[in-house]
Amino acid sequence: MSDTIAALATGRTAAAIGIVRISGDGAVPAAAAVFSPRNGRPLEQAENHKMILGSLRSRGGMVIDQALAVVSRGPGSYTGEDCVEFHCHGSPVVLAECLEALFERGVRQARAGEFTQRAFLNGRMDLVQAEAVADLMEAETAEAAANAAGQLAGAVSGRVNGVYETLLDMAAHVQAVVDYPDEELVPVEVEKMEEQLDHSSLVLRRLLQSGRRGRILRYGIPCVLLGRPNTGKSSLLNAILGYDRAIVTPFAGTTRDTVVERVKLGGILLRLADTAGIRESEDPVERLGVERTRSAAREAELALLVLEGSEPLAKDDWEAMDQAAAAKYSVAVINKSDLPAKLEKGEIQRRFTRVCEVSALTGEGLGQLEDIVRQLFADRTPCETGEILTNARQGEAVSRALKSLESALKALRGGLTPDTVLMDVEEGLAALGELTGRTVQSDMVDRIFERFCVGK
Ligand SMILES: Nc1nc2c(c(=O)[nH]1)N(C=O)[C@@H](CNc1ccc(C(=O)N[C@@H](CCC(=O)O)C(=O)O)cc1)CN2
Ligand SMILES: Nc1nc2c(ncn2[C@@H]2O[C@H](COP(=O)(O)OP(=O)(O)OP(=O)(O)O)[C@@H](O)[C@H]2O)c(=O)[nH]1
Ligand SMILES: [Mg+2]
Numbered sequence: 416m417s418d419t420i421a422a423l424a425t426g427r428t429a430a431a432i433g434i435v436r437i438s439g440d441g442a443v444p445a446a447a448a449v450f451s452p453r454n455g456r457p458l459e460q461a462e463n464h465k466m467i468l469g470s471l472r473s474r475g476g477m478v479i480d481q482a483l484a485v486v487s488r489g490p491g492s493y494t495g496e497d498c499v500e501f502h503c504h505g506s507p508v509v510l511a512e513c514l515e516a517l518f519e520r521g522v523r524q525a526r527a528g529e530f531t532q533r534a535f536l537n538g539r540m541d542l543v544q545a546e547a548v549a550d551l552m553e554a555e556t557a558e559a560a561a562n563a564a565g566q567l568a569g570a571v572s573g574r575v576n577g578v579y580e581t582l583l584d585m586a587a588h589v590q591a592v593v594d595y596p597d598e599e600l601v602p603v604e605v606e607k608m609e610e611q612l613d614h615s616s617l618v619l620r621r622l623l624q625s626g627r628r629g630r631i632l633r634y635g636i637p638c639v640l641l642g643r644p645n646t647g648k649s650s651l652l653n654a655i656l657g658y659d660r661a662i663v664t665p666f667a668g669t670t671r672d673t674v675v676e677r678v679k680l681g682g683i684l685l686r687l688a689d690t691a692g693i694r695e696s697e698d699p700v701e702r703l704g705v706e707r708t709r710s711a712a713r714e715a716e717l718a719l720l721v722l723e724g725s726e727p728l729a730k731d732d733w734e735a736m737d738q739a740a741a742a743k744y745s746v747a748v749i750n751k752s753d754l755p756a757k758l759e760k761g762e763i764q765r766r767f768t769r770v771c772e773v774s775a776l777t778g779e780g781l782g783q784l785e786d787i788v789r790q791l792f793a794d795r796t797p798c799e800t801g802e803i804l805t806n807a808r809q810g811e812a813v814s815r816a817l818k819s820l821e822s823a824l825k826a827l828r829g830g831l832t833p834d835t836v837l838m839d840v841e842e843g844l845a846a847l848g849e850l851t852g853r854t855v856q857s858d859m860v861d862r863i864f865e866r867f868c869v870g871k
Contacts, residue, residue, distance in 0.1 A: 417496065417533070419445060420525035421517045422870035423510055430505035435513050436870065437501075437522060438494040438530055443486060445520040446499035449513070450484050458499075461486045471501060473512045474519050480509045494530050495537030528867025532860065535852060542852030542863065543571050543809060549867050550633075550805050555677065556684055559632050565801015571809075572851055574622060574802060578615045578816075579847045585611060586840045589833045603833045612824045615843075619817040622804055626813075629805035635677050635686035636792065639711045641739050642721035643731035644668050644692025647750040650775035651721055652689040655680055661689050668692060671704040673711050681789030688715070693738065694731040709738065717791070718742035719784075724772065725754035728762060736766060744791055746771065748784060753777050808863070812850035819843035 419439030425432070437446055447458035452469040461467050464487055471480040483502040492498040503509050518524070528549075535545045547566035554560035566572075585608060592600050640648040644667035652674065653659050661674050674689040688711045691704030712718060720739035722732065739745045747767040749758055753774040764770055769787050773780030804810050823839035848854030 419522045420529055420533075421445075421514055421522045422525035422530070423514065424500070424870045425505065425510075427507065429507060433503050433505035433507075433510045435501045435503065435510060435517070436530065437499045437517060438492070438496045438525075438533060439522070440497060441521060442497045442499045443488075445517055445522045446484060446486075446501070448520050449516040450482070450501065452484070458484060458486065463488055463491065466502070471503065471509075471513055472516060474516045479512050480504055482513075490537065490539075493539070494533040495539045496533060525869060526864075527869045528864030528871055531867060531871055532864040535860070535864075540567075541572050542860075543575070543850060544569060545852075546806060546809070546863065547801075548871065552868070552871065553633075555633075556679075558684075562629070562632055562801045562803050562805065566803075566805070568801065570801035571622065571804065574618055575813075575847055575851055578618050579844065579851070579853075581611050581615055582820075582840050582844050582847070586837060586844065589837050589840075593834045593837075605827055605833060608833060608836075609824060609827050612820050612827070612840075616817060616820045616824065619813050619820065622802070623810060623813050623817060625802060626804040626810040629803045629810075631684070632803060633805055635684040636717055637688075637715045638685040638717040638719065639688045639708075639715035639742070640690060640719050640721055641708065641712055641735045642692060643694055643723075643729060643735055646692065646721045646723040647775045648692065648721045649674075649689050651719070651748065651750065651773070652676065652687060654775045654778060654781060655687065667694075668696070668698070668701050671700055673704075673707050681785035681787075681792075683788050683792045685717070685788075692731075693735045712738040712742065716743045717788070718745040720745060720747045720767070722747060722749045722758060722763065724749040724751045724756055724758050726757050727759060740766060745769070746784070746787055748773055750775055752779055809850055812846050816843045816846035816850070819846065 417439050419437060419441035421435060421437040424434040424436040443459055449472050450458055450469050452458055452467045458467065464485060466483045466485055468483055470478045471482045473479045480503045485500045485502065487498045489496040501513055503513060531545050531548050534540050535542060544567050547563045551560060551563035551567060554563055589603055592603055640652060642648050649661035649663045649670050652661050653663065656676055656678050660676055662669055670689060670691045676687055678685055678687050690708035690711050691701065693705055693708055696702055696705065718739040720735060745767060746769040747763050749763065749770065749772045751774060752772045753776055771780055771783045771787060773784055804813065819839045819842040823836040826836045845854055
């Protein structure tokens with residue numbers, strides 16, 4: 416018998432409604448002790464999933480709210496245990512009093528993630544789905560939410576379970592043939608095994624490749640604005656964001672610290688960093704700023720080199736150009752197209768395949784920059800099925816499983832007999848079991864649920 420837990424399921428500030436959730440064998444009796452249904456029927460007899468109006472009493476017995484109670488008996492509830500929810504008026508005081516009254520009845524405060532942890536332990540969802548719950552709550556874009564919702568519905572779990580079942584059948588068959596050589600068992604066909612291992616590897620490889628997209632879905636593509644001082648990097652950041660985030664002045668050396676914002680450009684989520692203009696400087700603060708620029712440049716996948724279109728190339732442009740060219744993708748952005756052009760474009764076009772002219776001031780040319788970014792990352796637009804791995808734990812488990820399968824496949828193709836690859840197949844099974852939580856260690860489970868908030 417598990418103890419009964421309760422927590423505030425909604426926000427901590429005053430709101431229209433606030434929900435207290437209770438889960439465990441003692442949930443219904445504890446709730447019934449503090450709540451009197453208006454229809455006069457004891458809460459114990461309430462129909463499942465139905466809202467019951469009644470009065471909620473504090474520890475001292477005062478009526479503190481007219482609230483709704485919902486009973487969901489296990490196993491048909493979120494946690495798989497008996498659950499009760501109180502839908503109260505969303506006053507922090509009322510909600511705190513409601514919890515206090517429950518704690519007096521032997522209910523205890525839930526730990527972070529404990530409701531979802533119980534859902535997992537009771538087989539209501541696997542680990543990938545539980546992690547999707549956390550992802551869903553942290554989602555910053557509709558695409559990230561859609562992917563998490565797909566994972567919660569079982570998109571990744573389904574793929575993984577398919578591979579798991581195939582491997583399990585294979586291992587059981589090989590093992591049986593080894594253990595009972597005298598029985599008339601169907602012989603293991605090496606060719607069929609190879610085919611299954613090959614297909615399973617393919618599925619896992621695809622999942623693994625989706626992991627990169629998963630990270631980008633969550634955090635955005637790391638992108639940096641580079642250039643010598645005063646070329647309009649901060650102006651461009653503001654123009655892309657649509658509001659004045661960074662300070663802009665006519666003085667060179669305005670931006671000292673990197674400013675990072677998530678922003679969509681051409682439909683692609685970027686983690687865009689505005690940086691201190693690169694130049695030689697005696698000022699110790701500016702030198703530290705430029706150091707930060709260099710480190711942001713090293714981490715960026717996309718560099719937007721901002722050039723002053725109304726002046727010829729200057730000495731300080733060269734380091735910025737080198738830094739930008741070192742990024743995986745770079746775009747030369749010739750700014751200030753509203754002013755007379757003085758920049759010799761030939762040199763730029765020789766060094767950069769992607770060049771566009773914009774005016775951060777008027778917004779001219781920004782559409783072209785959007786097009787370039789969209790084309791660069793066209794293959795990264797999110798898929799809606801939720802078949803994208805979104806965290807490192809999952810990626811690590813899949814890659815371990817894949818290594819085992821590849822090793823098995825290599826051995827078979829090298830002429831080894833099926834029983835010699837049994838260990839590899841079993842290792843693959845263990846890794847996949849860890850991924851979905853079939854074979855995971857309990858301390859690992861605790862770690863996973865620590866990232867949740869209380870009440871989830
Ligand atoms: N008020 C409230 N809203 C919520 C939740 C909750 O627990 N309470 N959820 C959680 O955090 C999420 C919804 N997840 C849920 C998943 C399953 C069940 C459940 O009781 N399932 C039963 C019966 C379903 C039915 O009525 O058909 C089942 O699957 O057997 C409830 C919530 C989001 N919104
Ligand atoms: N005419 C015109 N002026 C611009 C444009 N973009 C920026 N400026 C001006 O250029 C000056 C410098 O702009 P910033 O955005 O601060 O330049 P920065 O590259 O961030 O400069 P640092 O932070 O010093 O490296 C400001 O006076 C801006 O108003 C543009 O497209 N057209
Ligand atoms: Mg600036």
